[in-house]
Amino acid sequence: MFSIDDFAQLQFLVGRWRGESADGKPFFEEYDHPGPNLFQSHRYADESFAERTDGSTIAYDNGEVTSTWGEFTWRASSIGADSAVFEPVRAPSRFEWRRVDESTLEAHQRWTAEGKEQQHTIRMTRVIKI
Template identity: 85%
Template sequence: MFSIDEFAQLQFLVGRWRGESADGKVFYEEYDHPEPNVFQSHRYADESFVERTDGSTISFKDGEVTSQWGDFTWRASIIGRDSAVFEPVNAPSRFEWRRVDESTLEAHQRWTAEGKEQQHTIRLNRVIAI
């Protein structure tokens, strides 16, 4: 169970980010905090941050923090001022966000495939608005 103040610690996600997926494709993502109980992410086609291609929502309700992306759902197990861990509810992997510094995030995923644990880390760099 989390408090709304603990949920607000996810503020470290807010901003515009550039990352590279496991298959080498560059992506652009933006996190915002439009309501006290909601963080939203939007993925964009390019660095112009105009054409949205995807998105997800992290919500706080009755002490639970859930992340929803399409049909997949995760539940937060840990939230700190520089990191958060989400366990799968009906999703293929566990993931963890970690702030490395003010301009760098890491998203670490873990899953099991063919009986073997797999993992991948994506590094995101803050995109400076001009």
């Protein structure tokens, strides 16, 4: 169970970010905090942040924190000032965000494929802090 103050610690995500996907292609994401119970993420087609292509939410409700992206759902297992871990509810992988410093964020995924644990880390660089 988390408090609304625990949830607010996800503020380290807020801003515009540039990263590279596993296939080496750049992507651009923006995280905002439009209300006390909600963080939103939007993915954009390019560095202009003009055309949204995808999005997700992180919501707080009665002590539970869930992340939803399309048909996938995760539940937070830990939240701190510089990191958050989400376990799969209806999703293929576990993920963790970790703030390296004010301008660097890492997203680390873990999943099992063919009986073997797999993992991948994406490093994102802050483009704009909002």
